[in-house]
Amino acid sequence: MIFMNDFRSEPGELVQQQLAAAARVLESGWFILGKEGKEFERQWGRRCGAEFCVGVGNGMDAIEIGLRTLDIGPGAEVITTSMTAFATVLAILRAGATPVLADIDPTTGLLDKESVQRCLSPRTKAVLLVHLYGQIKDMDEWRSFCETQGIHLIEDCAQAHLARVGDRCAGTFGIWGAFSFYPTKNLGAIGDGGALITNSRPVSEAAMALRNYGQTERYHHPMIGLNSRLDEIQAAFLSERLKWLEKFTSRRQTIAQAYHSGISNPRITCLASPKSPENHVYHLFVVRSKERDRLSRFLKDREIENLIHYPLPIHHQKSCQTIARDPRGLAQAETFAAMCLSIPCHPQMSDADVDRVIEALNEYR
Numbered sequence: 001m002i003f004m005n006d007f008r009s010e011p012g013e014l015v016q017q018q019l020a021a022a023a024r025v026l027e028s029g030w031f032i033l034g035k036e037g038k039e040f041e042r043q044w045g046r047r048c049g050a051e052f053c054v055g056v057g058n059g060m061d062a063i064e065i066g067l068r069t070l071d072i073g074p075g076a077e078v079i080t081t082s083m084t085a086f087a088t089v090l091a092i093l094r095a096g097a098t099p100v101l102a103d104i105d106p107t108t109g110l111l112d113k114e115s116v117q118r119c120l121s122p123r124t125k126a127v128l129l130v131h132l133y134g135q136i137k138d139m140d141e142w143r144s145f146c147e148t149q150g151i152h153l154i155e156d157c158a159q160a161h162l163a164r165v166g167d168r169c170a171g172t173f174g175i176w177g178a179f180s181f182y183p184t185k186n187l188g189a190i191g192d193g194g195a196l197i198t199n200s201r202p203v204s205e206a207a208m209a210l211r212n213y214g215q216t217e218r219y220h221h222p223m224i225g226l227n228s229r230l231d232e233i234q235a236a237f238l239s240e241r242l243k244w245l246e247k248f249t250s251r252r253q254t255i256a257q258a259y260h261s262g263i264s265n266p267r268i269t270c271l272a273s274p275k276s277p278e279n280h281v282y283h284l285f286v287v288r289s290k291e292r293d294r295l296s297r298f299l300k301d302r303e304i305e306n307l308i309h310y311p312l313p314i315h316h317q318k319s320c321q322t323i324a325r326d327p328r329g330l331a332q333a334e335t336f337a338a339m340c341l342s343i344p345c346h347p348q349m350s351d352a353d354v355d356r357v358i359e360a361l362n363e364y365r
Helices: 012-028 035-048 059-069 086-094 113-119 139-149 201-210 232-242 245-262 292-301 331-339 351-363
Strands: 052-056 077-081 098-102 124-130 152-156 176-180 194-198 285-288 340-343
Touching: 012 035, 012 232, 035 052, 035 194, 035 232, 052 059, 052 201, 059 086, 059 152, 059 176, 059 194, 059 201, 077 086, 086 098, 086 124, 098 113, 113 139, 124 139, 139 152, 194 201, 245 285, 245 351, 292 340, 292 351, 331 340
Parallel strands: 077 098, 077 124, 124 152, 152 176
Antiparallel strands: 052 194, 176 194, 285 340
8 A cells, every 4th residue: 555644664763763852851851841842943943944933732723823923813804715724714713813715726726816805804914825735836926915915924834844935935924934743744743733933023922922821931921822832752753853854855846746747647637836846845746636536446446545635625614604705706616625636745655656656647547
């Protein structure tokens, strides 16, 4: 079986580094908000090109905390995409703000600017870009758009670790960027984890307080916060895994290039290639097919795992059917959700695995 992710085949050297990291934490006797967390925050902020990094419990909390640092809550609207993981919109709701869903560009799955324009209102406070599948695109245009409208640009980077435009990384184009370190992410922990990066000291200071009950000094809580701290053992694991991230990302990009070059079947369409290789880190490689479900079964019969990201756009979720959206509807997101299919693209795949996936896709009739 070719899996979507295969952690059991990771390099033995990495496994040993992680075991040593766990032992280091256990021997320290310090498990929350200690030196491992501070060191990972320092490393991740530096690698992203951000002055500040605040480790939190997970990616959803990173978005909620980020919104709260900007006082985006009740009465405020945040425009984002319907083609995303549910956590993106849930974080907006948890912050007390109102999500407004815009449509997508079907060639990438990313937010469509004209649709966002139609969603603007006097209550709009931010556009939350989701760097879906690991791709980052048109960031100068998005910055200019948000500056013109007088609203914040904020980034959901849960799938886009170290994706770049020029020398700038995902998460540094807006006021802040939120990351998830869920195990399947390009930089994943051995459990949950997340972080907020920013170049704003006030945002970082507010985030540090909010993640720890709203506490600014011991037993002093000037704001209502939450319990969302990146624990020491996950921070230690992440520091070790960070050493491998560039190598693993390069392998993902090589596999993706092979897919773009090798997949040739009129029933299957790859998403648009990035303008530059560093724009896409291929957390997922996604194809589209009008026969998606049949194609999925075909691949599984040939022991090639595949998944759908995401089968239901947010506005089709039972809990979100009345959510605000583009007045012209979200037809592109609905069509995309019915056609998209994620195929294996993880760094432990062999060249033979890649060839086998391409061969199966080209054989599909």
